[in-house]
Amino acid sequence: MEYNFYYCRAVNAIVFYGLSLNSTNLSGNKYLNFALVCLIEIPGYCLAWLCLRKLGRRLALSGSLMLCAITCAASGYLTTGANWLIVTLFLLGKLGITSSFAVIYTYTAEMMPTVIRSGGVGVMSTFARFGAMLAPFVPLLGSYYEPLPLLLFGVVSMLASILSLLLPETFHKKLPDTVVEAIALGKEMEPVSVESADSSTALGNNVQHESII
Numbered sequence: 001m002e003y004n005f006y007y008c009r010a011v012n013a014i015v016f017y018g019l020s021l022n023s024t025n026l027s028g029n030k031y032l033n034f035a036l037v038c039l040i041e042i043p044g045y046c047l048a049w050l051c052l053r054k055l056g057r058r059l060a061l062s063g064s065l066m067l068c069a070i071t072c073a074a075s076g077y078l079t080t081g082a083n084w085l086i087v088t089l090f091l092l093g094k095l096g097i098t099s100s101f102a103v104i105y106t107y108t109a110e111m112m113p114t115v116i117r118s119g120g121v122g123v124m125s126t127f128a129r130f131g132a133m134l135a136p137f138v139p140l141l142g143s144y145y146e147p148l149p150l151l152l153f154g155v156v157s158m159l160a161s162i163l164s165l166l167l168p169e170t171f172h173k174k175l176p177d178t179v180v181e182a183i184a185l186g187k188e189m190e191p192v193s194v195e196s197a198d199s200s201t202a203l204g205n206n207v208q209h210e211s212i213i
Helices: 004-026 030-039 043-055 057-077 081-112 114-143 150-165 180-182 194-205
Strands: none
Touching: 004 030, 004 081, 004 114, 004 150, 030 043, 030 081, 030 150, 043 057, 043 081, 057 081, 057 150, 081 114, 081 150, 114 150
């Protein structure tokens, strides 16, 4: 599970910063394109908040990455044609990865046990920085094949979207306090007897610590 999360964090960083840097390669006014790519982050974070509240963590992350994957791939193939359509798809891709970037920060904190939460989030952010270091080099792939940067962003985002469905859901669940609880997070509960079910229900009613948002 941790390797899955490492990959998702790295993909979020490389695509988020890669799209920002690649915006100046779009046709049209490069200054306007860059400004639009920056402004689209505002509705992106709003979308993340809504998805976190309505869909939960796992679907919010997977859906945001899938939106980015589809629009990036489509924008990559539309190398010729209406400039407004290419820019619109590009902006939708940035909208999706911005939402994913916000979701995964909350998701990471909720999956980490209390005893190592700050250190665990730091380790995950370190892996994300490796992806960020690669981001400036991805647009250079366009010199070999023009749609390659956007197609690469689409492929890695789609793979991350699929892999994120394997992560446990933390929405409306008690945050793990120990490493053992974190490992057990998301596992299906085994069938219990009627006697133990009554005691489990009584204990569950006393637990009030739920997910952050």
